[in-house]
Amino acid sequence: xxxxxxxxxxxxxxxxxxxxxxxxxxxxxxxxxxxxxxxxxxxxxxxxxxxxxxxxxxxxxxxxxxxxxxxxxxxxxxxxxxxxxxxxxxxxxxxxxxxxxxxxxxxxxxxxxxxxxxxxxxxxxxxxxxxxxxxxxxxxxxxxxxxxxxxxxxxxxxxxxxxxxxxxxxxxxxxxxxxxxxxxxxxxxxxxxxxxxxxxxxxxxxxxxxxxxxxxxxxxxxxxxxxxxxxxxxxxxxxxxxxxxxxxxxxxxxxxxxxxxxxxxxxxxxxxxxxxxxxxxxxxxxxxxxxxxxxxxxxxxxxxxxxxxxxxxxxxxxxxxxxxxxxxxxxxxxxxxxxxxxxxxxxxxxxxxxxxxxxxxxxxxxxxxxxxxxxxxxxxxxxxxxxxxxxxxxxxxxxxxxxxxxxxxxxxxxxxxxxxxxxxxxxxxxxxxxxxxxxxxxxxxxxxxxxxxxxxxxxxxxxxxxxxxxxxxxxxxxxxxxxxxxxxxxxxxxxxxxxxxxxxxxxxxxxxxxxxxxxxxxxxxxxxxxxxxxxxxxxxxxxxxxxxxxxxxxxxxxxxxxxxxxxxxxxxxxxxxxxxxxxxxxxxxxxxxxxxxxxxxxxxxxxxxxxxxxxxxxxxxxxxxxxxxxxxxxxxxxxxxxxxxxxxxxxxxxxxxxxxxxxxxxxxxxx
Numbered sequence: 030x031x032x033x034x035x036x037x038x039x040x041x042x043x044x045x046x047x048x049x050x051x052x053x054x055x056x057x058x059x060x061x062x063x064x065x066x067x068x069x070x071x072x073x074x075x076x077x078x079x080x081x082x083x084x085x086x087x088x089x090x091x092x093x094x095x096x097x098x099x100x101x102x103x104x105x106x107x108x109x110x111x112x113x114x115x116x117x118x119x120x121x122x123x124x125x126x127x128x129x130x131x132x133x134x135x136x137x138x139x140x141x142x143x144x145x146x147x148x149x150x151x152x153x154x155x156x157x158x159x160x161x162x163x164x165x166x167x168x169x170x171x172x173x174x175x176x177x178x179x180x181x182x183x184x185x186x187x188x189x190x191x192x193x194x195x196x197x198x199x200x201x202x203x204x205x206x207x208x209x210x211x212x213x214x215x216x217x218x219x220x221x222x223x224x225x226x227x228x229x230x231x232x233x234x235x236x237x238x239x240x241x242x243x244x245x246x247x248x249x250x251x252x253x254x255x256x257x258x259x260x261x262x263x264x265x266x267x268x269x270x271x272x273x274x275x276x277x278x279x280x281x282x283x284x285x286x287x288x289x290x291x292x293x294x295x296x297x298x299x300x301x302x303x304x305x306x307x308x309x310x311x312x313x314x315x316x317x318x319x320x321x322x323x324x325x326x327x328x329x330x331x332x333x334x335x336x337x338x339x340x341x342x343x344x345x346x347x348x349x350x351x352x353x354x355x356x357x358x359x360x361x362x363x364x365x366x367x368x369x370x371x372x373x374x375x376x377x378x379x380x381x382x383x384x385x386x387x388x389x390x391x392x393x394x395x396x397x398x399x400x401x402x403x404x405x406x407x408x409x410x411x412x413x414x415x416x417x418x419x420x421x422x423x424x425x426x427x428x429x430x431x432x433x434x435x436x437x438x439x440x441x442x443x444x445x446x447x448x449x450x451x452x453x454x455x456x457x458x459x460x461x462x463x464x465x466x467x468x469x470x471x472x473x474x475x476x477x478x479x480x481x482x483x484x485x486x487x488x489x490x491x492x493x494x495x496x497x498x499x500x501x502x503x504x505x506x507x508x509x510x511x512x513x514x515x516x517x518x519x520x521x522x523x524x525x526x527x528x529x530x531x532x533x534x535x536x537x538x539x540x541x542x543x544x545x546x547x548x549x550x551x552x553x554x555x556x557x558x559x560x561x562x563x564x565x566x567x568x569x570x571x572x573x574x575x576x577x578x579x580x581x582x583x584x585x586x587x588x589x590x591x592x593x594x595x596x597x598x599x600x601x602x603x604x605x606x607x608x609x610x611x612x613x614x615x616x617x618x619x620x621x622x623x624x625x626x627x628x629x630x631x632x633x634x635x636x637x638x639x640x641x642x643x644x645x646x647x648x649x650x651x652x653x654x655x656x657x658x659x660x661x662x663x664x665x666x667x668x669x670x671x672x673x674x675x676x677x678x679x680x681x682x683x684x685x686x687x688x689x690x691x692x693x694x695x696x697x698x699x700x
Contacts, residue, residue, distance in 0.1 A: 051228060065503045066504055069239050075132065077116050086141040089116050089133060091104070091105045092132075096126060096128065107132070125239055130235070131230045138225055139218060163209065167209065181214075189205060236446070238453065239451050241349065241453060242475060242542075246280045246542070248278070250283065251313070252285055255268040264329075265335040282424060291318065293318055296311035297311055300570065315392040316358055317362025324413055352417055438472060442473070469506070480510070482518060485614075502604065509536040510545070599621040599630045607649070612645050616646070619632055633679050633691070635682075638687070647675050665688070
């Protein structure tokens with residue numbers, strides 16, 4: 030610690046600063062302000078630069094523990110890589126939750142003396158003095174060790190004579206050096222040696238999630254639209270009947286928009302018009318009426334027991350139910366009477382509607398997360414999350430999180446994670462890129478992206494580089510939705526059946542997590558109006574009966590792609606993505622492969638939904654260990670192509686198949 034002690038800027042050093050320096054610790058986010066993210070079962074690789082001037086040697090540990098546990102810190106020794114000029118350690122992530130760690134380093138006097146003695150011996154120098162110093166360091170380490178480790182050290186040294194002459198012979202010196210260099214003795218000595226010139230970093234955190242965050246396939250559906258009768262709501266029981274089909278399509282997460290009672294005041298009708306009929310169901314995002322609020326079920330759908338039965342049936346099929354978390358209310362919500370202080374008020378005392386000038390949403394009131402009663406509101410909303418967790422929900426899709434303060438999400442998600450580390454939060458935020466990244470840093474496990482509007486090769490490439498191939502991947506887990514109830518992209522409106530297949534194959538093979546909103550598999554592409562991304566007769570505002578076997582559907586295509594995803598480990602990770610070259614601006618070419626190259630997938634996609642395109646793709650044969658010719662099998666069509674070398678020709682007709690999803694076929698036993 031250095032302090033100024035006089036006006037002449039003379040300094041007094043109470044404690045000499047350590048000359049060991051720790052730099053560039055990884056993984057950290059924003060200098061450690063936010064947590065990095067990993068998955069249960071992963072190996073966490075912590076690395077750093079550890080430096081000291083001169084010829085002295087250093088040593089370091091990663092010291093870690095799981096947050097919330099009353100346990101001692103675990104030191105894991107770091108190893109030095111000459112090739113990378115960097116120190117690193119590996120920690121197996123066995124538990125869900127939040128891990129905290131720091132890096133410590135010190136002057137490694139023992140290793141330095143041991144190295145010097147070894148080098149002097151190679152030149153037949155007298156090392157009697159150095160060996161004596163070395164043994165003094167060993168004895169000091171033994172005295173600092175626990176009784177068990179001290180016994181192990183002393184037992185290993187039993188072959189060294191108790192009394193050594195002042196002139197230790199070269200043979201004795203070599204024998205001692207050989208003994209002290211061997212493990213596990215050397216590790217025990219290093220562990221218990223005095224940490225001279227010690228320094229350490231601040232404490233950093235890593236969030237450890239379960240596997241569904243890394244690899245998941247989402248299907249969004251409105252419960253009320255899963256029936257067969259016009260002009261009435263389907264029930265949970267009727268929606269159960271569709272779960273098997275959704276499972277057969279290859280999905281593992283079923284996301285439900287809000288299932289709560291819907292407000293009656295200013296209720297919205299078909300195509301978002303003001304409702305003129307008492308039979309209009311209204312928007313499910315206008316939450317709450319006299320029958321209850323966020324902890325109640327719309328009686329049109331059934332009871333809470335019916336909901337539990339629906340969740341149980343889904344789980345029995347290997348499906349998880351994700352529930353919408355929309356923190357806003359209708360004017361009829363019970364909160365309005367019980368807690369008017371939780372809302373924004375006009376000068377006349379009335380509560381403000383949701384606004385985004387020039388639009389006003391007369392069926393919704395936003396909550397005031399920063400008002401004088403913020404604390405009671407925050408705790409009530411946590412109670413809502415806890416309520417649905419108690420009814421079997423472990424995944425929440427959060428509606429418009431960017432309209433609420435980030436400190437609220439940090440508090441809520443960390444509080445839930447402490448009690449339920451297996452709960453997952455998906456951020457549905459379409460706002461500025463920096464705001465979306467901040468939400469991801471603040472704790473959200475997955476996030477929506479702008480993939481829905483990325484259509485050209487350049488747009489897709491730049492998007493993928495940022496979210497998959499930079500440090501953004503340390504905290505941002507993209508979930509690529511092809512469409513949503515609010516987003517029918519212009520591409521889907523104008524590209525026909527080939528366009529839906531193009532977007533499906535891109536989403537399914539680029540990202541380890543992706544989703545569709547129901548109707549996508551049917552090619553639903555009718556906009557409310559030209560230039561609008563709203564669906565015509567959107568089920569957000571009315572009951573709807575779908576023809577799930579509509580002519581021209583791509584259900585078989587989706588099912589096949591999801592099967593390919595399940596069966597190929599390379600597609601279970603985002604970190605395996607490699608962007609590859611093709612000389613056509615209309616063909617996207619990329620690959621995913623495992624570290625051991627046992628599973629290699631190469632994908633070529635025609636981005637033009639109207640015309641056939643051809644080009645030459647460039648396969649990284651050196652990286653893949655390929656020599657001469659090899660076979661690739663199209664997992665969609667079952668065709669096998671015989672390729673040779675790096676450059677190979679492809680032709681893709683969107684009216685036949687817009688993409689090749691190719692698996693590298695190696696001779697048996699070859700890698």
